[in-house]
Amino acid sequence: MADRGASAQSVPDDWPAHSDPILALNRMGTFDWDLDAGLFHMDAQAYEVFDILPEEFDGRPDSLAIRVPRPEGSRLDTVVSRAIKDGSENYGAYFRIRRRDGTPRWTHTQGYIRRDETGRPRRIIGIVRDATQELEESEARSLRAAQDAAFRQQTNVVQIITAALSHARSVQDVIDVLKDTHGVRNIGAASLVMGLVEAGRIRLVAEGPEGSFVPGTRITRIDEPYPMGEVVRTLSPRFIESPEEFADGYPILWPHITDLNIISAAYLPLIAQARPIGAMGLLYNDRCGFSTEERAVLVALGSSIAQSLQRAMLYEQEKDLAQGLQQAMLPRTIPSVRGADVAVRYRAGSAAGSLGRDIGGDWYDLIPLPGGRVGAVIGDVQGHDTHAAAVMGQLRIVLRAYAAEGHTPATVMARASVFLHELDTDRFATCLYAEADLTTGVVQVVRAGHIDPLIRHQDGGCRRVTVHGGLPLGLSAEFGRLEYPVTAIELEPAQTLLLCTDGLVEQPGADLDDGMDLLTTLIASGPDDVRELADRLIEMAEARGGDDDVALLLLRRRGPDSVQTGGRLQQHVAPGDPEALTLARHMIRAAVCAWGARARADEIELVADELITNALMHTEGSAIVTLRVLSGSERRLRVEIEDSSSALPRRREAGENGVSGRGLLLVDRLTDVWGVEARGGGKCVWCEFLMPNAPDSPDRTGPGWHS
The missing domain is CATH 3.30.450.20 (PAS domain)
Structure with missing residues (x-):
């Protein structure tokens, strides 16, 4: 203590004061x-x-x-x-x-x-x-208050961890919860290890912090002298309260963790449904001993973690099964299509709270059709479970079969609706079917309660195509409203047709039109390559999350250097109308000459006349005559005669003086290739003629021209 004013010699008269x-x-x-x-x-x-x-x-x-x-x-x-x-x-x-x-x-x-x-x-x-006793009592009270506060904090941390674990849907989610800022560090642990029981062994799935891994412990047998193996064998926690106890009890493990300055540890068995599924160790560097309350808190924490782990492992198993089933129902491969680039993608949803039901009825399909055509399908069966996936698989196969039979798009959709209704299921499905003629770019679209398609232009612009539609599949058959109007659109070279399910568009609480506008903007700013664009859209769906599946199909018509049309002609010829037949003959010759096939005009006119006559004589109803020029490595002129009869043409032997029976012989002799294909309830007889590679410009002002 300092000596203040020591030089002074006098003191006051009343100094020192009298003590009381x-x-x-x-x-x-x-x-x-x-x-x-x-x-x-x-x-x-x-x-x-x-x-x-x-x-x-x-x-x-x-x-x-x-x-x-x-x-x-x-x-x-x-x-x-x-x-x-x-x-x-x-x-x-x-x-x-x-x-x-x-x-x-x-x-x-x-x-x-x-x-x-x-x-x-x-x-x-x-x-x-x-003041010694006073402060000792005060310190004791403070210590007790601090201990009570620490216990309350530990209890709160356990409650926070338990709440967070309730949302964990994978083993990694559980590990992340334990390692984050509200995890085990808040209850004082310096290090964490956790392992899962697999076939009599414990496989380490988490350790922290970085650098705390003990060599040789990645996979250990349960009967080896390690603390996690002990708690799994005994189903009882193991509390190690001093370095000496650690060294004596586990001499193999102790030398490897001395650098971590560990002085105590708590190893907990992770028990679910009365069987051990793993073990967890919490290691401490600042405490010796565990109170009764602390042990109870840690045991409760272990129980909560075990339940979350079991739920996560069950969820992952169910998810793998569901995704495997979903993938089995989707096409294994997508066929290459001449004249188009195609990309398909599928993303499973993540429906909250639906353990093992991350599977839905979303599907896509691509169906090669005769005559350079291709059918593109996108659909979504109601529900998110294995039943929806099973219905989807059946519906996909049936719709594919109807399209391959040659039915019109409207008929394909109507028959698919009847099939779903007769399947005796309570599910309905939305669907969109687009049949594209890649030589002409004409796309016929029918829609059954599904969202509209989009078209991306060569310059990057994107627009939504409004398609008049009918009721979803199954419902239209139930209510007897099987009419599906067809909307024709034209897909220019380098344009991309995009079909998707609503999981790519809809967001909770948001308007569907806003979602479509956002998707349109994203597509417009995306890459030109359809595969890269598909990846970009799926990445967006992944980042946004969501409970619904996403199916996506992109079809880009290639540019002018691939298969394309050089002209197209179509004419209806009614029975008993000689003027229509004569007009068709003149129109065929004029078009063939204008398209640069004058040298074969007689052959083409004769074959077309024979096929038209056969259609009018042997079937009921009119004939539809279509001529088109296909160009690519070689230019070909294709003639199609479509009628309403499913009976196939057959060759017949003509008598010596007979006239009938020689038609198909002429067709076979004069054409380069010919064939028959089903078209809905009827058929189409077609033939092709090779043409010179440098045609004159077609005269599109001739009679009966339809662009």
Whole structure:
């Protein structure tokens, strides 16, 4: 303690102040400190508090240094000086002294500062008392309060972890919860290890922090002398409360973790449905021992983690099964299509709370059709379960079969609806079927309750195509409304047709039109390559998440250097209408000459006339005559005669003088290739003729021209 005003020689007449007997009775000593004279007077009780004899003290404050350690004296001087300088009337402080036997003692002092009329400090009169017991009781209360607070914090952390684990849907989710900022570090653990039981072994699935992995413990047998194996065998937790206990109990493991400064650990069996599925270890570097309450908290934490792990493992197994079933129902491969680039994608949804039901009825399909045509299908069966996937698989196969039979798009959709209705299921399905003629670019689209398609232009612009539609499949048959209007659109070279399910568009709480506008913008800014664009759209769906599946099909018509049309002609010829037949003959010759096939005009006209006549004679109804030019590696002129009869043409032997029976012989002899294909309830007889590679420009002003 500093010696203040030691040069002064006089003291006040009333110095020292008389001590109060009551203070002495309460074991409080008094002192009177004359700041001018630098004298420090203590009564008998004060000597006892400082544990100093009167003959050992010369009345100077700095002589108390034999009992007051230097750091404590400096701290006490700071308190007194501050009170004097800032004009305070009193001060108080706790400080430690060193008793005669060397033991420490807490002491408390309070002083009253007397000043003269100018405010200058003259004397300090105060008390000193033994505060050891007081502070020990206070420290005990503080320690108990801290322990209670720590226990409450641990309990809160366990509650937070348990709440977070309720949303975990994979083993990795469980691990992430334990490692995040609200995880096991908040209950004081310095390191974490966790393993799962697999075929009599424990496979380590998590350890932390980085660098804490113990070599040789990635996979261990349950019967090996490791703590996780022990708790799995015994189904009881193992609390290790000292380094010595750790070293004695697990001599193989201990040398590998000494660098982590581990002094205690808690190993917990992870038990679900009365069987161990794994074990977890929490390692500590700042505590020895576990209270009863702490052990109970950790056991509860282990139980919560075990339940979450079992749920996550079951979910992953169910998800793998569901996704395998879904993939089996989708086409294994997508066929290459001449004249088009195609990309398909599928993303399984993640329906919250539907364990093992991340499977739906979304599907896509691509169906090669005769005559350079292709059918593109996108659909969605109601529901997210294996039943929806099974219905989807049947519906996909049936729709594919109807399309391959040659039915019109509207008929394909109507028959698929009847099939679904007769399947005796409570599910309905939305669907969109687009039949594209890649030589002409004409696309016929029918829609059954599905969202509209989109077209991306060569310059990057994108637009939504409004398609008039009917009821979803199954419902239209149930209500007897099987009409599906056909919308014809034209797909120019380098344009892309996009079909998707609503999982790519819909968002909870958002309007469908807003979703379509957002998708349109995303497609417009995406890459030109259909595969890269499909990847971009699926990445967007993944980032957004969502509960619904996503199926996606993109079809891009290739540019002018691939298969394309050089002209197209179509004419209806009604029975009993000789003028229509004559007009068709003239029109065929004019078109063939205009398209640069003048050298074969007689052959083409003769074959077309024969096929038209056969259609009118042997079937009921009109004939539809279609001519088109196909160009690519070789230019060909294709003639198609379509009628309403499913009976196939057959060759017949003509008599010596007979006229009938020679038609198909002419067709076979004059054409380069010919064939028959089903078209809905009828058929189409077609033939092709090779043409020169440098045609004249077609005359599109001739009679009966239809672009």
